[in-house]
Amino acid sequence: MTTDVNTAFAQEKAAQIEDLREEARTFQERIDRGEIAPIGGDRYRVLTGWDEGETFTVRRNTEGRIELILAQHGLDTTAGGAALYASTPAWHGLGTVIPDGTTDIDEVLKLARIDWEVNKQPVLYKWDDAIRDAADRYVTLRTDTGDALGTVGERYKVFQNRRVFKFLQDLVQRYDTVWESAGALRGGRKVFVTMRIPHSIVIDRGGLNDEIALYLAVINSHDGTSSAESVVTPWRIECGNTERFATRDAVHRWGIRHTKGGLSALEEARRTLGLTLDYAKAFEVEENQLVRTDLLIDDFHKMIDSLWTVDEDATDRQKSFAQQRHDELEGMFHEGARKLGRTAYAAERTITDFLDHRIGVVPRNLSEDLARAQRSLEGTNDDLKSKAHRKLLLLTQ
Known part of the structure; x- marks a missing residue:
């Protein structure tokens, strides 16, 4: 199996745009499901999937029905054609x-x-x-x-x-x-x-x-x-x-x-x-170690608890939120294990997917989707990903 995010993105994009052109209700259904959210005026932002964070301009008729959906490529067209x-x-x-x-x-x-x-x-x-x-x-x-x-x-x-x-x-x-x-x-x-x-x-x-x-x-x-x-x-x-x-x-x-x-x-x-090539090779070795390491569910629970510690004097609301996060991560791990096996690699993929796409955001001045996009751009969760990777590597030894 080959993981090429570019091909997957292009295929999903082409299919998505074609579907939306033929039947605008598909786009409205994604809005209704909470997968796409308005961000002001006639613009919308995608919240899930390969195209998470992408923006669309939507034109509606006098009855409020979607007539045209334009994906925003963001390329410079100042000098004529797309740069x-x-x-x-x-x-x-x-x-x-x-x-x-x-x-x-x-x-x-x-x-x-x-x-x-x-x-x-x-x-x-x-x-x-x-x-x-x-x-x-x-x-x-x-x-x-x-x-x-x-x-x-x-x-x-x-x-x-x-x-x-x-x-x-x-x-x-x-x-x-x-x-x-x-x-x-x-x-x-x-x-x-x-x-x-x-x-x-x-x-x-x-x-x-x-x-x-x-x-x-x-x-x-x-x-x-x-x-x-x-x-x-x-x-x-x-x-x-x-x-x-x-x-x-x-x-x-x-x-x-x-x-x-x-x-x-x-x-x-x-x-x-030149270190980039060495880094890629070293990363491959480490990921293969994770693939070959079986992981007990108790070890997965311990890793979650070590990544997100809950103080003894935490409020009931904080404890409840921590338990919800714990349950969601466990469910994601079981789902991933069906394809990848109950391994340390499946655990790392679970943590990465949760941090990139599932974790909640408590925004101050931003809507949740914009805050999530800003968090991804700023790399706020990079330390947690690295910490999880190091902890899982220890289990391989």
């Missing part, structure tokens, strides 16, 4: 597809429509018929269109697209791999490239044969809201949703701040990229 290059057709059918891909970074930048540069100009304002500049405030702008991308400070260092992505070229040529995808999002505020890591992870070879393809993605921002980032992830970026999934499900990452010394961090990232 995307891919070696495999994406679910939305946009961009330039080169079957089997290419190894030439300059061709990738051109095909993806991201071969432009970014300048930093002082922020100007008018006061009393005179033009002044704002101290320590600058605007980043595209050199091809002149569009403003964001407002930054004096210390902010612009990283040009080619400069950030070029450091992967050596890795591409060394291992004879191709660029899988590249493009721009949100009007060029974010740009990305993705390549596949040569070594896939195969769990329980000859048994489950669960193969996980990993990709190395580099994401650069130009609006001052985030660092440049390199992530090892099971997702091939081809739209705004898969960019979010790639960062959410990253198994390793490097952050590169937009400062003068940031490029030094970029070089350090390149030197450590």
Whole structure:
């Protein structure tokens, strides 16, 4: 069995969109079941499934019936067509597809429509018929269109697209791999490239044969809201949703701040990229150890209790919530064990699935679905996942 989240996402997306076009009631039924929620105006967000977090724009007629459903790909269309290059057709059918891909970074930048540069100009304002500049405030702008991308400070260092992505070229040529995808999002505020890591992870070879393809993605921002980032992830970026999934499900990452010394961090990232392959191999060994380790239900209960401790002076409400969580996790483990066996691997998959898709959120200013998406983006549960992985590995010994 091969686990390819990109294929699964594309297949579900294509089927979903086709079904929704033919029969809008399917979408309404998902809303009624609580799988899709309104987020203001005519926009909706998906709460469950491969497309969790994706947004749709819904148009209704005067009677309130759904007439048109538009999936939001988030790709930049400023320069005309969608800013995307891919070696495999994406679910939305946009961009330039080169079957089997290419190894030439300059061709990738051109095909993806991201071969432009970014300048930093002082922020100007008018006061009393005179033009002044704002101290320590600058605007980043595209050199091809002149569009403003964001407002930054004096210390902010612009990283040009080619400069950030070029450091992967050596890795591409060394291992004879191709660029899988590249493009721009949100009007060029974010740009990305993705390549596949040569070594896939195969769990329980000859048994489950669960193969996980990993990709190395580099994401650069130009609006001052985030660092440049390199992530090892099971997702091939081809739209705004898969960019979010790639960062959410990253198994390793490097952050590169937009400062003068940031490029030094970029070089350090390149030197450590070789460790990525070693990491994938080591992770495969560990996951196979979990597959071969039978797990007693009592050990699963102990792990849950160690991950989510309940104080003796906890309130009745807190104890009740803890018991509900305990019962849900146990049910998920029994369900997963039917396919994966009653193993430590099934336990880890249970914990990961619960943290990513099931765990409740107590939001302050956000709706629950938005809070869950924010929690995934911020990696709030990464420590719990790592802790569970380490505890399960101890059982293998």
